Amino acid sequence: MAWFNRKDKGIQTPTSDKKDLPEGLWYKSPSGKILHTRELQQNAYVCPDDNYHVRIGSKEYFEILFDNDEFEELDAEMSSANPLEFQDTKPYPKRIEASQKKTGLKDAVRTGVGKVNGHDLVVSCMDFSFIGGSMGSVVGEKIARGIEYSLKNNIPFMMISKSGGARMMEAGLSLMQMAKTSAKLAQLSEAKIPYISLMTDPTTGGVTASYAMLGDFNIAEPNALIGFAGPRVIRETIGKDLPKGFQRSEFLLEHGFLDFIVDRRELKSKIASLLSMLGF
Template sequence: MSAPDLRPAPDEAESIWIKCTACQEILFRKEVERRLFVCSKCGAHLRLTVEQRLLTLVDRGSFTEHDADLRSTDPLHFVDRRPYDKRLTDAWKKTGRYDAVLCGVGLIAGRAVALGIFDFSFLGGSMGTVVGEKLTRIVEHAIRERMPVVFFAASGGARMQEGVLSLMQMAKVNMALGCLREEGLPYLSVMTDPTTGGVAASLGLIGDLNIAEPQALIGFAGPRVIEQTIREKLPPGFQRSEFLLEHGMVDIVVERKDLRRVIGQVLDLLCDERTVERRKPVASGQ
């Protein structure tokens, strides 16, 4: 498959300003892009599109997408405020992809890595049958080709419109990652803002190394839901990366500018060169 188009969407290209979602400061877009979408005023790590994430992560021109044509159906004919098939169509028009994860192989510091990158702008990055299938397939590809796996989570959790079929993906992806571990191949989980629900409860927190971006919201139920349930005020910073690091839920918090370097260094330590080769990506045979 051909490499994805990394050009910004038209509405992004037309605006020279961007507002920080944390401090509400109006920022010059070129400066924000230069800082990898980190606010120069408050240091907040703004949410990235999949294309922006790739540009900050992989060696230029090295990414090959897998299973780009897989698309969700509407097995339950689900209708809430709008029919599910209408939501899928609108999300496709908005993002240019058929579901909430981009999977493929790219080079990070010269090493072939199987990647899964969630797209929060597609139905909140929710995990349905297609997301689960694509993640499982890329893990299976990594096992065949003897390469490590890195997932970047940005998700509200399981996709309610697919019911129990969505919940099944949690076990399905975790089983694939279990096979990866049995093969002695590393899996790094990078949790970005937000990583919640079934994604946090499954693939998000079971990496050989669990990495988080600064101030990312990470947890199962959101803080407002918890406060309304227990009728108590939560401690400051609850469910943020630094809080989870302090309490042992994540292993390291890494600023975006350092992520590529840290991932490369960790993979150098974890990968046995006898079984995990440093080589160019192998295109999907599907």
């Protein structure tokens, strides 16, 4: 049984000949199925076996929505400062710098202008990978400028929300973004320019309490967590068990908070049809 025992305990393959498995080559769905990332990408990042919508960022949403992934990015270089001189275990500017390096993003939102099946559309999309998609001054300002672009050019505006809420490092300045973006959306409404709000998993805190819920059309992806405070906090506050599926898209649709739920694979065609019906 010599073949069963390893005689030489040294490295059999020279280090120079070893190959690293590319990171992110495979994805394991919640149901346990292993998918190749290329298959997942071709399916709009939706697991085909259980319809699970994988969390994605602005890069992927722009690829899905804009024709040929062609768009103009607005205010691409805008970055957060430290107006309150916030200091914690890690200084705020250092945290911003680390997040920019890790994600390749300047902040938690990007705004693009392009065409969706031939229809002009301004899209602001949040990135949860950047400090939990938290809403700070830059996020509010970039969204406000995106709305201004829609106003000046008579182009519908779409917001894709994915956030843990207001950015604590900017305190009151972060909360002020709720009022600023809401005021801009009121101007958009007065100008009769459509605003479509897409809520994805998760959409919480000050984002939900402001622009995410102010759409002419409030829509969401399947099974997305949407609410102000999290279920655990609410449960502990009221001392009662919450209904099944509480704060999920389907629950909100049933109770009149959403207009419809859209599968990400149908998102582009649904938005294009909506814009066409609205005469844009």
